[in-house]
Amino acid sequence: MAAPLGTPLDSDPVAGPAAGPEAEQHASRGGVLRYALAKLGGAALSIAMVIVATFFLFRLVPGDPTIAYTRDVPITPEQLDLLRRQMGLDRPLPQQFIDFVLKTLRLDLGTSYEYKRPVAELIGERVGPTLLLAGVGLVVAVSLGLWQGTRAAWHHGGRLDRVSTGISLVLWSVPTFWLGLLLLMVFAAGVGPVPGIFPTRGMEGVDAPDGPAYLFHVAQHLALPCLTLVAVVYAQYLLVMRSSLLEEIGQDYVTTARAKGLRDDEVRRRHAVPNALLPTVTLVFMHIGFVVAGAVSVETVYSWPGLGLLFYKAIQGPDFAVMQGTFMVLCVAVIVMNTLADVAYHFLDPRVRST
Amino acid sequence: MNQFTWSRRRTALSRFWTEFRRHRAGLLGAVVLLVAVALAVMTPFVSDPADLDVTRATGDKMAPPDLSFPLGTDESGRSILVMLLWGSRVSLLIGFMSALLSMVIGTMIGVLAGHFRGWLSAVLMRITDWFLVLPTLVLALVLAAVLGGGSSTLILAIGVTSWASTARLIRAQTLAVEARPYIERSKVLGAGHWHIMTRHVLPSVAPLVLANTTLMVGTAIVLESTLAFLGAGSGQVSWGGMLRGSYDWGAATSGAWWYILTPGFCIVAVVMAFTLCGRALEAVLNPRLREAGR
């Protein structure tokens, strides 16, 4: 690293990168703001790309889009014409595109063929369960992964390290849905002498109780889907945290901390882990799309009434309006999370804050 | 080529082999892969595709393993073992082809974005980052659903959605290679873009591409099985498709473990083999990559 100083008057405080503490803080705040604005601009562009891609992607459907809507339904040519006009298919493509963009920006995502209801409304109902599943899963997976990753790296090469790295490698190769099927078979249906202790599907049964017991009821339904999701994503967090911390352990400032007479756990907690944590957590949120993909599989296996199940059902239909709407919502959610993580990283990490 | 080139290649290959042999896990992965590929290739010679026909199935429905059906039967009485063998052909083929497609796209975009500066690089990286952020599975599902079933659609859907990380890797490597002095010399001597990219950059990134493709095949097989499970399959018998069948027919709740365990084990074994192999390749090829820079 080159010294930012041009003058040899190194001991003179005025020659420092900024005239004083106030000026410095001011400059760094401006830097973060500019960075955040640039990132928000990038996110807006990404979302625009999603909308454009969605429009053209769904025009790739072989044949006339109306065919999908009128499957198995006898229909007269007049009705078909009406439908085409309703869907705006009689207008030129640029006009259709502008209509689509305007409607999307007004959060009008069309009407479901299957449910005969506005897609936005359907999605609104499904957001809660997905947030519950993904949120709980993410919190558990992140804490477990970071904790285990820290331990594995600190006792690098030990038995714990080898076992957890091995397990992570195996979990990395396991398809999420298959793990879900296995857990479903063992813990929900029961195998041999093991009785099924968890419900097999849904977020609540028909016998859902009221009051505090309802929370327990939902938690019971949540257990297996959550476990599946956690198992698959936590393995990666473990590996990321492990390699990130291993890199920090080799750094000189860790030796400085040890030389100062700190205990081993103080060196780890105060020095190595904070440095390893920031990039790891950022990476976790940057790859939030992975959790979304996992949620689609898990919700399908356990019939969890979230966005993933809605998406899956739409593909089975096929219900293109729902598919299109869910696709956009999932993509936009991922882009937003990603941008937040990126900006938060620049805000929290002093190493990049003032650059 | 002359004898000298040939012998030099042979020593490089034998050195590679000596180093690769030291990675026991990688070696195990390679053996598993060889066995899997051999079985997939031999299947048409030992088994009749007619056995996959639901109308001509001979076994009981959802029967547990016995002598005539060593791995049990599915909901229509077909042998799971025969389905696994035929399914391996579909899973491996789609895995290989889509990894190949993704590699070609990723390498092309990576080299272009690394070689050219300015707006072309900026646009390419913007697109790469977009693909990198979006959930691959969701994107591939939509593509497969919109384009309609079939193996080629699946290969296209997986290949087109999973090249982004490769492109980033290759771009970084391209930048590193182009910073070397001999490229500078070559530019001064009037070498064109095409010449530099194909003669200097591509050979230098090739080992990286090989290791990455190996890892990629594993990911592609997982993605293929997930797509098949979620109903966007190729329509042929594949491991993911079998698991979908088991789910549709309630194998998990009715205790038909053989229908769930075997296809899953096959997926995990093959994917792990690719992963171990790829990691070993990376470990062996990467230091050489760095050495070549000196």
Add this chain to the structure above:
Amino acid sequence: MTVPVGGEMTVPRTTRQEGDRAPGSENVTMLELRDLTVTYRIAAGEVPAVRGVSLALARGEALGIAGESGSGKSTLAMALLRLLPRDARVSGEILLDGEDVLTMPWGRLRAVRWASASIVFQGAHHALNPVHRIGDQIAEPLLVHGLASPAESRRKVAELLEQVGLPAWRGRSYSHELSGGQRQRVMIAMALACEPHLIVADEPTTALDVMIQAQVLELIRSLIARRGLSLIMISHDLSVLAATCERLAVMYAGRVVETGPSGAVFGDARHPYSRALADAFPLVGDPASRRAPRGLGGDPPDPMDLPSGCSFHPRCPAALPECSTAAVELWPTTDPRHTAACVLVHPETTPRLPHGGAAEDPGSGGAPPQQEPAPHAPGTPASTTVRPEVAP
């Protein structure tokens, strides 16, 4: 500002004469190394990094350890506080204030670290934690050792920053906001925090440019002089060491090959390796000598495959046939405090130097190694021929 800055380009070669020290302090040993050996165990086998080094440092004395990278000098510094990685095996004795660091229980070792001896690490940029404010990092050892309350530690940090020539508000900065020289000052302030008796400075000025290098050296010199601290300074630059320390030890391939008073070792090096080191680097601030460094050919030996006899003989410009077989140890030269591990110094050999200068007197044969050399022995003429060349 306590530090003289600017104008003074040429730093006096030896600021602290041997007579400077307070009478009586000479005999109190601060640190003593006895046959210190460090071996790294790696997959390919054992790598000896330090091979039987014995050194002593009096209270208030400054000792410079010189050598190329790979000579074992940084490993030696790390071994002093048992900071080596787990794969290093250390044997011998490290007596810090009479107490063996190598056999201390962990609790005692932690108490000794930084409070009895602190280290100014090589490359302050990496040695400072990037996510903590530097003030907190300076205060950390005070709090860890229970030497100050949080409020006292803040005052102490301001004081320490002042002493190294930085304004107190700098304590709120992060290390990336500082220049290289400022970071090195922070490292020095941190090393002084617990008022240890010994400071080990491992290449404290390597990454800095010449001007700042001179300022930081001057700071170190003035601080240790004012506080009466013992200093071990490690560098590959013999001239930097000669300007700061009273005594020098030159290391090659894990061994001390020459040791003695700075002036004698730098100006009248008896080991060809020391001579090469002295020639390779200019005197601090002397632009003429900087432009024409006379480097040493070849690379340092592979520690796993050390040459037989004298480890230096394959690169030695004055190698004799017996160098590849003879066992060398530190033999005294004309000055009993000045010893060198070279057959040319050994009284029994018949020196046949290819070029004029040191050790051309054939009359020293027959004297036993341990005996003090005769007053007319080789060193005397050499010192008069070499010194003027190097001194400004």
